[in-house]
Amino acid sequence: MSRATPWLLVALCAPCAAWADWTVNLTQGVTDISREVYGLHMLIFWICVAIGVVVFGVMLWALIHHRKSRGAEAHNFHENVAVEITWTIIPFVILIAMAVPATATLVKMYDQSEAELDIQITGYQWKWRYQYLGEDIDFFSSLSTPQTQIGNEESKGEHYLLEVDNPLVIPTGKKVRFLVTANDVIHSWWVPDLAVKKDAIPGFINEIWTRVEEPGVFRGQCAELCGKDHGFMPIVVEAKSEADYQQWLAEMKQAKSSQAAAAEKTWTLAELMESGQQVYNRTCAACHGPDGGGLPGVFPALKNSPIALGDPAAHIDIVMNGKAGTAMQAFRDQLSAVELAAVVTYERNAFGNNTGDLINPADIAALKQ
């Protein structure tokens, strides 16, 4: 019967194969470590196949030849110490043969020394934050696939669910060390091509490193159940050559200063409402719902919420500082002053919360100091 399985699968998969390219094996990846891991994977796989062939082969032989309908008579042996010891020792030896290279690879992975760039990665529900230590670069990265594609109203793009607004950018040829942690629950930062998967534990830091030789874009996903949108927090890593990387750094710093300028200008209610809606849908709707309805018992509704209708200061406070011990995170660092002002204004005037309040970005910028 073990024979039947592969054939059945082939038969079943044949039609599927026609309409899409599909992978059935681990990626080799793009780093020395990832290739080593792939090699280990294949080694263990083939050892298991070989053992399987022997074991199932003997079994199949017995199933065919020692059946009653063929007139087989039952023999009467039921013990043989020598045989039993042999088949205890042989697997043991095979295991040692596997353990040696595995340990060697593991030791390499754990060698954090001589890193040339440190990036702190923090998992948030449901986005990643990348802080380049010593570079004053700090940004959030979240899913950019539109909701319409997820809801099947629009056809799905090539990188459906594996695309983000701000990818992590690293230089090629350098040993980059990641300091992985989390803000709320446990996440796990996983990029298969780098063979890097590390859990992000709130309050603790895990170290892991990589060195990518060639430029490229590598995609991964959060790999630890972290709540409702666990399936929607992808990771995109862009490896750039040293020159491109430096240019990117400069652009990032540039963008930051122009952001600060925007807070100075005066905004109308309509402008704030418009950008507020964008921010809301991108950042808040995951929990509080696109219509402000929340999720009863877990995420409060903002529609008719006493906070959204009450004192603006309290509203601003909870959005900026979050509420410790709940899923409501602090958005102080995640959003710019304009975005914060816009989203609070939006919440106070959308979903039928017609307070008419306008929150001034400049005030928020002052609070942010």
Add this chain to the structure above:
Amino acid sequence: MTTQTYYVPTQSRWPILASIALFLMAFGAGNTINGLNAEQGGGIGVMLLLAGALAMGLILIGWFGNVIRESHEGLYSSQMDRSFRWGMSWFIFSEVMFFAAFFGTLFYIRTLAVPWLGGEGEKGVANMLWPGFTAEWPLMAPPDSETFPGPKGIIDPWHLPLINTILLISSSVTVTIAHKALKQGKRSAIVLWLAATILLGAGFLVFQAYEYVEAYHELGLTLHAGVYGATFFILTGFHGLHVTLGTLMLIIIWLRVMKGHFSAEKHFGFEAVSWYWHFVDVVWVGLFLFVYIL
């Protein structure tokens, strides 16, 4: 193996009633606790919890009453007695594992988690997230001292805890003497030594209650005081609960002795309770060592 016929009781109402009572307790406790959190007060949850607990108490009295009656009618063979013994031994083993979980927690936190947070050991980078935090045990200033204000002081092991250690260890001795007396059939001695055991147990509880009050009101050592308080209370708390149960069981046994229930040969009920008591005692020694002294 004996060839005596093994007594299989007929149908019994107790188990299903006990299941219902347990359900009421669990469901009631769930409602009560969730109510506390939502600051709406217990309401129906508390009622269910109390009703369930009361029912459970009555059921246990009825159930054990049944067992005692059967034992008196002489329905139990020595093989049956061994079943009870196996049952009790494995139950105590399960209790050991329950405490092992908490002791394991304590060791992990002391030797790994707190030092890591404080910047020591292989995962010391974690200290980046908690600038200014240094590892120490007892943990007086948790990493986030605003949310978890550490205790102001800790319990001095050489006062109340030492007294309690002496109380419990002597209670183990007295219960053993009572057991000896039982084997020799000296009823009045049993009653006396059991009474002493009960008093020692009760004394322990009084001191522990006092210690808790002191911890909360003077030392700021609370459940909320960070992980030192958490491990302290979960270990001593569950131990205290077991002492309470053990004392109740001793009282029941004491009453039964006075009613003349046990004979020099057959007194499994007595032995079960004394085993349990010794177990509670051993756990305390572990606590005294690892929670208070070290």
Add this chain to the structure above:
Amino acid sequence: MSTLEQTAAAGELTEHHHGPASGIGRWLFTTNHKDIGTLYLWFSFIMFLTGGCMALMIRAELFQPGLQLIEPAFFNQMTTMHGLIMVFGAVMPAFVGLANWMVPMMVGAPDMALPRMNNWSFWILPFAFAMMISTLFMDGGAPNFGWTFYAPLSTTYAPPSVTFFIFAVHMMGISSIMGAINIIATILNLRAPGMTMMKLPLFVWTWLITAFLLIAVMPVLAGVVTMMLMDIHFGTSFFNAAGGGDPVLFQHVFWFFGHPEVYIMILPAFGIVSEIIPTFARKKLFGYASMVYATASIAFLSFIVWAHHMFTVGMPLVGEVFFMFSTMLIAVPTGVKVFNWIATMFRGSMTFETPMLFSLAFVVLFTIGGFSGLMLAIAPVDFQYHDTYFVVAHFHYVLVPGAIFAIMAATYYWIPKWTGRYYNETMGKVHFWLSFIGVNITFFPMHFIGLAGMPRRIPDYALQFADFNAVASVGAFIFGFSQLIFLYNVISCIRSGKKASSEVWEGSHGLEWTLPSPAPYHSFTEPPVVK
């Protein structure tokens, strides 16, 4: 006090000579190991269908990329409840039910050692699961943090229903511990004269060791959920770094329970298969003694491998290496078992009735699951496999064609003894083939999607995983619906099957086959003598 002889006789007269009571009272108040076994088995089957329906909901949502049927929040609840119900509601009670039915008969006992407690162990379960399933209707929904409920997702960030989940787990724990105590006491104390330990049937041996595992680890589970409760409601910080605790501590304590738990779900299956294969090979089990030692070694090792579920949490290197090696070691005793089964078939005289078919499929497919387990044990490679569908494939191979197939084999094997009637063999074979094919279509492609990089516990996925997901979903429905054949076969067997002899199978050996079929309400009122 009267002498023992007399009382035994009195007990005999008043208590022993009665059959089952009639009406619902028979089931509510029973102290009879067979009645309780039956209750456990039916309960487990209902839970299997419930958990199975949840699995079908998961598979239906995953049939295509995009969100079609259920919301992500509900999807997580389904995954969690599916895992919990299958593990605690389907597999464990099924094994306890089989133990209740068979252990007393196999050791030559009149009943379980503590019959009233036995009833209690069972009746706690329906209440516990009623409470757990009721969380689906509470505000904020059911537990949504996976069956492994890692803190702080299950503490600070959990829906309010988590409190009821915790108490339900406590109730299940109480039930399992009492059940296990009962089984141990029965095996150690109620064996018939001459039934020495090394003559015990393997099913009894494996259960003895399983019961030991249960008593050792269920209290640890109780401990960890208690700490959760304290963290959620009473301000402690066991799993919160801000107070000096550690979320990873939760995982250590959980897996100290969790890994032995997975062997709790497989050791009795080993026992079942070790009963069935000799019967249909008409040959004594090869290497009885080494089977016993292998089981004991697996149990011992199961306590020191727990952190192989946590290779990616960032343990220090020594920890990683230690847990990798100890985990790999388990392949040795497990291999001994597989080799012994094959040696038992070798040079036998085999026939292929339904129980044998299920057992053979068990040997092959469990071994495949074991191989993928071994691959997962290689820590540096597990960094790639962890929390992908490769893991899902691994554990369904050991659990579905492992544990579940063994339970079905056991049902087909012993049902003539239970009911006095044969099931319909043709229907049994159809059930087997559909299940066998369905299970492979469902779970084999999961290896591929896992390796290709699909994380587990996600309601929607990238396009390159689409094809195999569709295949798996089709398989799940085939497998699921073929279980209705099983249900039908069992019911028609009870009602109108062909009468069975007491020996039932041509090659059967053991005390249970010396009793008439159906087995009398009280098994061995006089202990048999085993030579």
